[in-house]
Amino acid sequence: MTAHLLTINQQVHLHQLKRILLIEDNDVNRMLLSDYLGYCGYHVKSLSNGAALFSTIENFQPDLMLLDLKLPDVDGYWLLEQIQQHSYLPKIPIIVVSAFAFKADQERAISLGARRYLVKPINLTALMITIQEELACRCI
Template identity: 40%
Template sequence: MMKRIMVVEDNDLNRKLFCDVLKANGFEVEPVADGGKVLEMARAVLPDLIIMDIQLPGISGVELIEAARRDHALREIPVLAVTAFAAKGDEDRIRSAGASGYLAKPVSISPFMNAVKALLPG
C-alpha cells in the first residue's frame, strides 16, 4: 500500500516542491496550506508521516506538533519539522515538542528524502 504523507506548508512554492518530490518517489500526498486545518485533516486522512513547517500564519507548527502528540488518533504519527528556524536551541525546542525529525531550510532533495524514509514505519 502506498504511504500517505501530509505536507503542512504555507509557502506555495515549498509546498509544491515537497509534494512533487514525494509523488516522484511513489508517495501519496495531502497538501495543507492552512495551519488551522492541520489537526482536522490529519484525523481525516491519518497519514503515515506529517511534514510540518514551523512558521505558519496564525499558529506555530510547534503548537500543532504538541497538539498532535496529545491527540489519541494522531500521537503515533511521526512528524518531520522543516523550518527556517535554525538558531541554537531551536532543534531541541522543536524535538521536545514531539517532532521525530528536523530539517533546516533551505532543504536539499537528498537529505529531505533520507529524512522522510527514515521516519516512515515499515
Template identity: 35%
Template sequence: MSKKVMIVEDNELNLKLFTDLLRAHQFTVEGVRDGRLALEQARMFAPDLVIMDIQLPHVSGIDLIEAMQKDPVLSAIPVMAVTAYAGKGDEERILQAGARGYLSKPVSVMKFLEAVRAIIG
C-alpha cells in the same frame, strides 16, 4: 500500498516542491496550507508522516506538534519539522515538542528524501 504524507506548509513553492518530490517517489501526498486546518486534515487523511513547517501564520508548528502528541488519534503519527528559521535551541525545542525529525531550509532534495525514508521507510 504507498505511504501517505501530509505536508503542512504555507509557502506555495515549498509545498509544490515537497509534494512533487514525494509523489515522484511513490508517496501519496496531501498538502495543507493553513495550519489551523492541520489537525482536522490529519484525522481525515490518516498520514504515515506529517511534514510540518514551524513558521506558519495564525499558529505555530510547535503548537501543532504538541497538540498532535496530546491527541489519542494523532499521537502515533510521526512528525518531521522543516523550518527556515533555525535559531539556537530551536531544534531542541521542536524535538522536545514531539517531532521525530528536523531539517532546516533550504533542504537538499536527497537529504529531504533520506529523512522521510528514515522515519517511514
C-alpha cells in the same frame, strides 16, 4: 476512451503508497515538495496553514507529517503540543522542515514530539533518506 488495466505489481504498489501530510505556507515550497514527493511514489496531501490540520489527519490518515514551524495562522510549536495531547497522533512521525536554524529551535521542536528537524533550504536526498528511515521505524 481506452481503459488501461494495471498489472498485478502496479496494483500491489498502489496499496503500499505511504501518505504524507505536508503543512507549508509558502506556495512555491509546498508545490515543489508536493510534486517531488509524489514523483518519489508518495501520496501527498498539503495544507497552507494549520486550521484544518486535525480534520485532515482524521480523513487522510497520514503515515508521516512534514511540518513548517512558521505558519500564517498558528505557531508550529503550538501544533506540536496539540498533537501530543491526542493519544493516537504522537504515533505519526513528524519531520519539521523550517527556516529556523538555531539549535534552541531544533531542541524545542524535538522536545515537543518532532522526530527529526531539517533546516531550509533542504537537501532533497537528505529529506528522502529521513522520510524512509522514519517510515521504516514505524513499520517495525
